Amino acid sequence: MTHMQKNINLEVLRRVTYLIGSEDLIAKLPNVPAIVPFHDTIIEFLNQVSRVLMGNRAVRAYPDLVTFAFWIRKSSVLKQKERFENNEEAVTLGKGVAFHIAPSNVPVNFAYSLAAGLLCGNANIVRVPSKEFAQVHLLAEAFYQALEQYEELRSYVLLVRYGREKAVNDLFSSIADVRIVWGGDRTIEELRKSPLPPRSGEITFADRYSVAVIDADSYLRIEDKARTAEDFYNDTFLTDQNACTSPRVIVWMGNAIEEAKEMFWEEAYRVVRKKYNFQAIQGVNKLTSGYRIAAAESGVKIRRYMDNRIIRVSIPRITDFLMDYRDNSGYFYEYNCDHILEIRALCDDKRCQTIAYIGQREAVQPLLQAGVKGIDRVVPVGKTMDFDLIWDGYCLPSLLTRTIHLI
Amino acid sequence: MSFDEIVRIAPYSLNKREKEELLTKRLLELTEHHRRQCPAYARMLESIGFDEKHVKRYTDLPFLPVRLFKELDLRSVAEEAVVKTMTSSGTSGQAVSRIYLDRTTASNQQKTMVKIVSEFTGSGRMPMILIDCPGVVKNRAMFSARGAGMLGFSIFASKKMYALDDTMRLDVEGLKEFLANYRGQRILLFGFTFMIWQHFYQELMRLKEEGITFDLSDGIMIHGGGWKKLISEAVSREVFHQRLKEVCGLTKIHDYYGMVEQTGCIYMECAYGHLHASIFSDVVTRRPIDFSECTIGESGIIQVVSAIPESYPGHSLLTEDEGVILGEDDCPCGRKGKYFKIHGRLKDAEIRGCSDTYAEKYQS
Numbered sequence: 001m002t003h004m005q006k007n008i009n010l011e012v013l014r015r016v017t018y019l020i021g022s023e024d025l026i027a028k029l030p031n032v033p034a035i036v037p038f039h040d041t042i043i044e045f046l047n048q049v050s051r052v053l054m055g056n057r058a059v060r061a062y063p064d065l066v067t068f069a070f071w072i073r074k075s076s077v078l079k080q081k082e083r084f085e086n087n088e089e090a091v092t093l094g095k096g097v098a099f100h101i102a103p104s105n106v107p108v109n110f111a112y113s114l115a116a117g118l119l120c121g122n123a124n125i126v127r128v129p130s131k132e133f134a135q136v137h138l139l140a141e142a143f144y145q146a147l148e149q150y151e152e153l154r155s156y157v158l159l160v161r162y163g164r165e166k167a168v169n170d171l172f173s174s175i176a177d178v179r180i181v182w183g184g185d186r187t188i189e190e191l192r193k194s195p196l197p198p199r200s201g202e203i204t205f206a207d208r209y210s211v212a213v214i215d216a217d218s219y220l221r222i223e224d225k226a227r228t229a230e231d232f233y234n235d236t237f238l239t240d241q242n243a244c245t246s247p248r249v250i251v252w253m254g255n256a257i258e259e260a261k262e263m264f265w266e267e268a269y270r271v272v273r274k275k276y277n278f279q280a281i282q283g284v285n286k287l288t289s290g291y292r293i294a295a296a297e298s299g300v301k302i303r304r305y306m307d308n309r310i311i312r313v314s315i316p317r318i319t320d321f322l323m324d325y326r327d328n329s330g331y332f333y334e335y336n337c338d339h340i341l342e343i344r345a346l347c348d349d350k351r352c353q354t355i356a357y358i359g360q361r362e363a364v365q366p367l368l369q370a371g372v373k374g375i376d377r378v379v380p381v382g383k384t385m386d387f388d389l390i391w392d393g394y395c396l397p398s399l400l401t402r403t404i405h406l407i
Numbered sequence: 408m409s410f411d412e413i414v415r416i417a418p419y420s421l422n423k424r425e426k427e428e429l430l431t432k433r434l435l436e437l438t439e440h441h442r443r444q445c446p447a448y449a450r451m452l453e454s455i456g457f458d459e460k461h462v463k464r465y466t467d468l469p470f471l472p473v474r475l476f477k478e479l480d481l482r483s484v485a486e487e488a489v490v491k492t493m494t495s496s497g498t499s500g501q502a503v504s505r506i507y508l509d510r511t512t513a514s515n516q517q518k519t520m521v522k523i524v525s526e527f528t529g530s531g532r533m534p535m536i537l538i539d540c541p542g543v544v545k546n547r548a549m550f551s552a553r554g555a556g557m558l559g560f561s562i563f564a565s566k567k568m569y570a571l572d573d574t575m576r577l578d579v580e581g582l583k584e585f586l587a588n589y590r591g592q593r594i595l596l597f598g599f600t601f602m603i604w605q606h607f608y609q610e611l612m613r614l615k616e617e618g619i620t621f622d623l624s625d626g627i628m629i630h631g632g633g634w635k636k637l638i639s640e641a642v643s644r645e646v647f648h649q650r651l652k653e654v655c656g657l658t659k660i661h662d663y664y665g666m667v668e669q670t671g672c673i674y675m676e677c678a679y680g681h682l683h684a685s686i687f688s689d690v691v692t693r694r695p696i697d698f699s700e701c702t703i704g705e706s707g708i709i710q711v712v713s714a715i716p717e718s719y720p721g722h723s724l725l726t727e728d729e730g731v732i733l734g735e736d737d738c739p740c741g742r743k744g745k746y747f748k749i750h751g752r753l754k755d756a757e758i759r760g761c762s763d764t765y766a767e768k769y770q771s
Binding site: 105242244300329 | 447448450451453454456472474475478479481696697698708729753754757758760761762763765
């Protein structure tokens with residue numbers, strides 16, 4: 001028996017519910033070998049999970065699940081493998097045990113975190129959302145079924161659920177080689193109270209905000225504006241405009257800005273009206289937010305497009321406190337911008353994550369050259385939610401593996 | 408138009424047209440007053456492109472969400488003129504409203520309250536039983552809507568007693584003595600709906616089984632604070648009335664609706680179970696989707712307007728309550744004006760997002 005195993009307090013483990021796994025498997029975890037990244041068995045296993053998901057009619061009702069099932073298909077994973085292939089001078093191996101804290105509010109996020117952990121060759125303990133999302137259940141079921149054909153991977157996929165209990169966090173952290181914390185600042189703060197072993201690393205997904213930069217002239221040239229409106233809806237309203245990737249500010253550039261705005265919102269409204277489930281309090285919340293910033297700054301204009309579903313707040317200048325006034329559920333700041341560096345204050349902030357663009361990606365370049373502290377992703381409108389192994393400024397394949405130098 | 412002119416009019420005497428004319432004039436003046444005196448308010452009006460030329464009726468005036476008073480300091484008088492700052496209920500850690508009163512506004516609140524409540528209790532002060540503990544007023548840390556309600560209604564007391572001690576137990580001996588001392592006089596009882604049920608009614612029931620009874624058939628009870636907790640215990644207004652009558656003979660029971668942000672303008676419940684708007688204020692129900700005005704009988708978000716506030720821009724507010732206007736000028740009780748019902752608080756938004764939500768301290 002190793003020193004590690006003696007330290008595992010079974011009493012604490014009884015407070016945990018296992019969707020997949022058991023106390024026993026957790027207790028043995030420190031002795032489970034790491035795997036090389038993108039190992040064939042893992043790729044086949046994930047492909048099997050994908051097949052189970054795709055074969056389940058219930059899954060089709062959840063676009064987020066279908067997207068995940070596509071992402072872990074063999075053909076898609078092989079493309080990833082190619083991107084992160086080894087070089088000659090080094091061998092990489094999984095870190096060992098990865099402990100994941102999934103966000104409580106996003107049903108499928110934990111599965112991406114788990115898949116990344118697996119692909120990088122780690123044994124994974126994943127705390128799934130506390131809320132009873134149907135997607136969580138369907139995913140657990142698919143992983144469980146696939147594991148029946150991959151007995152050897154049982155120690156690598158452990159799905160757990162427990163309250164915000166420090167004792168459990170302490171225990172899992174004490175055996176983690178890497179800790180992956182989703183769920184924002186407060187959750188990170190909680191987890192930081194549980195120490196990690198000296199060699200272990202941590203990846204934290206903090207509270208972030210995102211921005212859209214739209215070149216009005218490029219927008220006006222788009223033929224399928226209805227498609228763009230759908231894309232924009234998926235970036236924003238689909239997650240109540242409250243994901244870290246959801247644009248909160250729209251920066252308009254180019255010549256025909258007013259014309260573009262009119263068409264853009266008309267198209268957006270059509271989709272929002274059809275798809276978005278508006279809750280009564282949201283209108284009150286957004287009016288409150290609009291008045292808050294209007295009280296603080298002169299020249300602010302609050303406009304609603306048709307009704308309370310879309311609230312547009314135009315601001316005369318970009319300030320570094322703008323995002324202290326951010327809101328969600330269809331609350332957009334709009335800024336007419338002559339030169340991209342005017343929004344520097346918004347991006348020179350570690351909370352700034354994604355720039356979603358319509359037009360030329362290069363338009364954002366001057367900001368990066370200016371050395372801003374924010375901006376970790378620059379992606380076309382419609383792609384803000386697409387998960388990738390490079391995410392939120394982190395290259396997950398490097399952070400979830402260790403590199404063995406061979407000379 | 409000054410408030411002194413308005414306060415002379417009987418609270419439920421004006422019909423729709425008369426009241427509309429009066430309130431439109433006064434509220435337009437208040438809007439202009441606050442625009443001049445409160446720069447933050449002026450900027451808010453500017454942000455929505457408000458133009459008073461487009462105001463035909465007071466319902467066309469802008470409204471501020473009540474929550475703004477928790478987030479901003481909104482004052483239309485110099486800091487030195489503030490004689491009292493009212494705060495709303497707030498459990499620890501929660502933001503509270505701060506309402507700044509100068510002498511005029513504070514005094515007009517009181518005058519209004521007296522005018523309205525006297526319509527139900529008759530004029531003159533009465534011996535009063537506060538169904539709560541003394542701590543709720545004395546202890547500043549506990550000071551809340553409950554405390555504010557107690558203090559507000561205390562102006563009707565010739566003599567007052569707290570029915571509960573600080574452990575929320577009924578002071579049986581004190582109550583006996585108080586009732587003996589004021590036998591033959593009409594007694595005013597005041598408290599929060601849930602407190603009355605939990606700590607007064609339940610205790611009277613228990614005492615009755617022991618053979619100890621109280622006769623409050625000459626009493627008049629005013630209660631507020633909403634029904635949320637009682638509804639979860641399946642206690643309706645009818646049950647509440649019936650049971651109190653059975654246990655102590657109390658028949659005159661009036662609910663009221665009101666808020667710290669518009670103190671003075673309370674909405675009293677008549678014998679038909681309807682909350683009434685006096686001429687000093689009004690309720691407007693609005694559709695959540697676009698804030699357009701609801702028709703009579705259609706549920707919506709409650710907006711309240713009040714002719715009183717001069718020291719803070721709170722004359723037109725959008726609450727987070729939901730309710731329905733039942734009618735106007737035609738309640739069988741004979742009072743003019745709108746009568747309505749409150750359904751309760753709007754539900755908090757359930758929204759998705761990457762950041763975990765941590766339950767805030769829960770508000771009653």
